[in-house]
Amino acid sequence: MTNTREILLRAAARVVRDQGSKAFTLDAVAEVAGVSKGGLLYHFPSKDALVWAMAAERVDALRSQLDGYREANPAATLLEAYVATIDADQTDMDAAVLIAAAEQPRRGADVRADFAALLAQVTDGLTDPVLGDIVRLAADALWLTSLLHLDQFDDHRRDAVIGRLVELARRADSEDPPE
Structure with missing residues (x-):
């Protein structure tokens, strides 16, 4: 069963997604969550506390995604996992970041x-950390453009871009010298 804190975090994320950041108030979150404002304040004493709890939740979710990918793909580097999962499960919590x-x-x-x-x-620890940085930054840009609905890729092209970034992530940790 979901606890009240999780319900409040999800409600806050829904407010941002559905109504935008200007509508993101404690009153709006309490209404969407179906709790009193006092109930919300019990868990999050301020809007700041709620926002940063949402951001922390997203970092935890990302860490879980990376761990799950690496469990399923034991040879994968953390960079490969990052690239492969960056777009896998965008959530409303991403807006909190x-x-x-x-x-x-x-x-x-x-x-x-x-x-x-x-x-x-x-x-x-990558063999080519600069290539690793470039790949990570490209993955971050892919995440951001998708979150902001700026990306113009169809699913096939998006998958191809992610696939190429995964290839580059593997190359960043290969024994072959960088080109």
């Missing part, structure tokens, strides 16, 4: 540090 970064650029140091550490792990 953008809200958190845009509305509170100096807050959420712990979530930022956790996410930065995860991103550093993605390319850590």
Whole structure:
């Protein structure tokens, strides 16, 4: 069974998805979640706390996606897993990452540090870390353009782009010297 905290996080994400960030208020979240504002404040004492909890939830979900991919593909590097799953399960929680970064650029140091550490792990120890950085940044751009509905790829082209990025991710960790 889903707990109240999870219900509130999902409701907050739905508010952002359905109504936009300007409509993202504690009152709107409480209404969508079907709880009183006091009930919401019990779990999240401020809008800041709610936003950063949403961002932390997304980082945790990404970590779980990476772990799941690597369990199914034991030879995969973390970079390959990152690229292969970057677009697999965009959630409403992804918008929280953008809200958190845009509305509170100096807050959420712990979530930022956790996410930065995860991103550093993605390319850590690669044979060609620069190629790894390029691949990760391209995957990030793919995620962002999709989230903002800016990407013009059909599914076939998108799959081909992801496939090529996976190939490059593997090459970034190959023993062959970079070209």
